[in-house]
Each structure stands twice: as structure tokens, then as C-alpha cells.
Amino acid sequence: MIKTAIKTKSYAAPGANDQLKPFEIQRREPGPHDVLIDIKFCGVCHSDVHQVKDEWGGARFPMVPGHEIAGIVQTVGEQVTRFKPGDRVGVGCMVDSCKECKSCQEGEEQYCEKRNVLTYNDVELDGKTPTFGGYSERITVNERFVVHIPGNLPLEKAAPLLCAGITTYSPLAHWNAGPAKSVAVVGLGGLGHMAVKIASAMGANVTVISRSLSKKADAERMGAKDYLATSDLSAVEKARGKFDLIINTVSSAADMNTYLDMLKRDGAMVLVGAPGENLPVNPLSLIPKRRSLAGSTIGGMRETQEMLDFCGKHNIAADIEIIPIEKINKAYERLLKSDVRYRFVIDIASLK
Ligand code: NAP
Numbered sequence: 001m002i003k004t005a006i007k008t009k010s011y012a013a014p015g016a017n018d019q020l021k022p023f024e025i026q027r028r029e030p031g032p033h034d035v036l037i038d039i040k041f042c043g044v045c046h047s048d049v050h051q052v053k054d055e056w057g058g059a060r061f062p063m064v065p066g067h068e069i070a071g072i073v074q075t076v077g078e079q080v081t082r083f084k085p086g087d088r089v090g091v092g093c094m095v096d097s098c099k100e101c102k103s104c105q106e107g108e109e110q111y112c113e114k115r116n117v118l119t120y121n122d123v124e125l126d127g128k129t130p131t132f133g134g135y136s137e138r139i140t141v142n143e144r145f146v147v148h149i150p151g152n153l154p155l156e157k158a159a160p161l162l163c164a165g166i167t168t169y170s171p172l173a174h175w176n177a178g179p180a181k182s183v184a185v186v187g188l189g190g191l192g193h194m195a196v197k198i199a200s201a202m203g204a205n206v207t208v209i210s211r212s213l214s215k216k217a218d219a220e221r222m223g224a225k226d227y228l229a230t231s232d233l234s235a236v237e238k239a240r241g242k243f244d245l246i247i248n249t250v251s252s253a254a255d256m257n258t259y260l261d262m263l264k265r266d267g268a269m270v271l272v273g274a275p276g277e278n279l280p281v282n283p284l285s286l287i288p289k290r291r292s293l294a295g296s297t298i299g300g301m302r303e304t305q306e307m308l309d310f311c312g313k314h315n316i317a318a319d320i321e322i323i324p325i326e327k328i329n330k331a332y333e334r335l336l337k338s339d340v341r342y343r344f345v346i347d348i349a350s351l352k
Pocket residue numbers: 044045046047048050163164167186187188189190191192209210211212215249250251252253254271272273274275296297298335336338342
């Protein structure tokens with residue numbers, strides 16, 4: 001068991017579907033390669049809700065969610081080279097990995113071939129010590145899993161980049177979104193709104209696919225050139241064969257074939273949305289146009305820093321609603337109704 005020492009206030013779900021409430025955890029004293037971070041803000045990702053509800057299975061309770069962490073370095077271990085006290089930093093979905101396999105060596109720690117350690121709802125590499133996330137006052141993290149937040153981005157608006165930002169940047173970069181590419185983003189939520197801003201800054205021609213027209217003006221403000229409401233069946237029909245790439249952020253079961261039919265020949269739809277259930281795919285949505293259906297998870301640490309630098313350069317950050325931590329249960333209810341423009345961010349000062 002890793003020695004734990006620093007008492008830390010947090011909010012935890014005691015069990016599946018329980019309301020979150022105050023809880024005390026321990027953070028370890030920084031080891032030689034660790035950074036101790038004072039958390040200032042933490043974004044609320046739909047993955048937090050899936051996990052508190054144990055929709056992906058195997059959830060560990062009590063659970064302190066939160067993997068969109070922005071804060072200030074308090075102290076560093078003696079061998080830390082990349083950070084110093086006072087630095088503005090972020091932590092995303094991972095806090096460790098084997099660091100030796102091919103994926104880790106290539107900077108793709110999210111695909112670690114042994115096991116990466118998730119920021120919460122997981123155990124450290126010792127196989128025993130539970131990890132707790134960012135709905136807490138501070139966190140101790142190996143420096144490899146900490147990134148710098150550009151000085152021009154406010155911490156509260158940068159926090160969602162640590163998951164929503166990298167989860168959309170990584171597939172957009174991998175599938176070469178850019179000028180002359182027609183990119184659609186399905187679902188204008190936390191991930192979706194970051195995808196629109198990032199893909200637009202990459203130079204792609206972006207269309208938002210949402211269920212209704214209610215988010216059209218916002219989508220255009222974020223850089224979308226076109227907007228499609230799936231409630232309008234004639235618009236859906238007209239969009240057949242239109243896109244090179246679709247980033248699908250939908251968080252609950254939806255008909256994948258409708259979106260696949262919108263791909264051009266050789267187009268790809270990348271699932272980043274992760275409803276915890278099977279989604280039927282008709283082979284004839286793929287075969288006639290040699291389409292691909294793919295998935296992608298977050299991004300490696302090198303790419304996470306690259307994404308933050310890109311967002312700094314293009315002045316991109318999240319559209320947020322700041323909440324005190326006491327409002328977290330209400331925020332989960334609202335998130336399930338897509339009633340947020342476009343990310344809740346917890347002001348961690350409200351914990352103190
Ligand atoms: P969110 O803010 O709730 O956004 C999801 C959006 O999906 C909603 O705003 C809504 O958009 C659309 N949607 C929801 N239910 C739908 C349905 N039945 N049919 C069609 N559209 C629907 O959630 P988020 O935080 O962006 O997360 C989205 C998903 O990505 C979650 O499943 C989350 O767990 C997953 N995720 C994956 C990764 C990864 O590494 N792959 C990382 C983070 C999150 P409209 O209102 O515009 O229709």
C-alpha cells in the first residue's frame with residue numbers, strides 16, 4: 001500500500017447511484033517524481049455520471065469522480081524537472097501507466113498494453129491503493145501525467161480541455177481533420193462543443209448534428225459552418241454521403257446507421273461517446289462506400305500538451321457554468337437532460 005498522509009476534503013458517491021456527499025481522503029506526500037497540486041477547478045464529464053451510476057461495470061466505491069483538473073503546483077519531489085511551485089497545471093483521465101510498453105514509449109499511454117491507472121475509480125499500479133479524482137482539494141501525481149496550462153487560458157475554462165479537449169483533439173488529428181475536410185460532430189455537449197472549436201481551428205468545414213435546432217446559434221458562434229437537426233428528416237436525407245469524418249460524442253443509445261449513412265466513400269465515423277451498451281450496426285451502412293467505424297479514447301500525455309498549446313495559440317477554451325460543489329447532484333440531473341451550455345465546472349474553493 002502506498003503511504004498516504006495528507007488529509008484532503010472531497011465529494012464522493014458512497015455507492016452506485018448514490019448522491020455525492022462530503023468525504024475525507026488521503027493524498028500521498030510527493031515522492032521524488034511527484035507533483036502536489038492545489039486543485040482550483042474540476043470539470044464535470046458525462047463519464048463521471050456513467051461511472052457513479054456504474055453503467056460501465058466494475059465501479060469502485062466510495063468514488064471521488066473528476067478528471068478535468070486544473071490547479072496550481074504546491075510542491076514538487078526532488079527529481080521533478082518540468083514543474084515548480086506556482087505553475088498552472090492540469091491533470092486528465094490518467095495518473096500512471098506501465099511506462100515501458102510500446103504504446104507508453106510512443107507517448108500513447110492511454111493505450112498502455114499492460115495497464116494505465118485512471119485518475120479515479122481505479123487502483124494504483126500496486127493493485128491496492130484506490131485512486132480518487134478531482135472533486136477534491138488537492139492531488140499528488142507523477143510528473144509524466146501533469147501538463148502545463150497556457151498562460152492566456154483561464155484555469156476554469158481550461159479544465160474541460162483535460163478530457164473533453166483531448167478526447168476530441170486526438171481523433172481529429174489522427175484522422176487528419178483540416179482544410180478541405182468535411183467534419184461532422186454529433187452531439188453538442190461537453191465533448192461536442194470542444195470538437196467544433198478545435199476542428200474549426202484546424203481549418204475543417206464543420207457541421208454540427210444535434211437533435212433539435214436549439215443549439216444552432218451557439219454552434220455557429222463556435223465555428224460551425226453548417227447545422228443539422230436530426231428531428232428534421234428531410235435534412236437527414238439530404239446529408240447522405242456528405243462527410244469525410246464524423247466525431248460521434250453521443251452519450252446514450254442512438255441509431256448509428258443514420259450517422260454512418262452520412263459518410264462519403266472512405267469516410268470514417270469515430271465513436272468517442274461511450275454509452276454502456278451495444279449499438280446495432282447494419283453492415284450495409286458500411287460496405288457499399290468502404291466506410292469505417294472506429295473508436296478513440298482520450299490522448300497520450302505528449303498529445304495532451306500539444307492540444308493545450310494548440311488551444312492556447314488559438315485562444316480556445318470551454319463554455320462553462322461554474323458551480324459550487326454542493327450543486328453537483330443537481331448538475332448530474334441537468335447533464336442527463338443536456339441542460340448545460342456546455343460544461344459544468346466545480347469551483348473547488350467551495351469545498352473549503
Ligand atoms: P454531454 O455533455 O452530456 O454531451 C452528450 C451529447 O450527446 C448531448 O449534449 C446530446 O447532444 C447528445 N445526446 C445525448 N443523448 C442522445 C441520444 N439519445 N441521441 C442523440 N444524441 C444524444 O456528455 P460529454 O461529457 O460530452 O460526454 C459524451 C460521451 O463521451 C459520454 O458517453 C462520455 O462518457 C464519453 N466520453 C468518452 C471519452 C473517451 O475517451 N472516449 C472521454 C470523455 C467522455 P444534442 O443535445 O446536441 O443532441
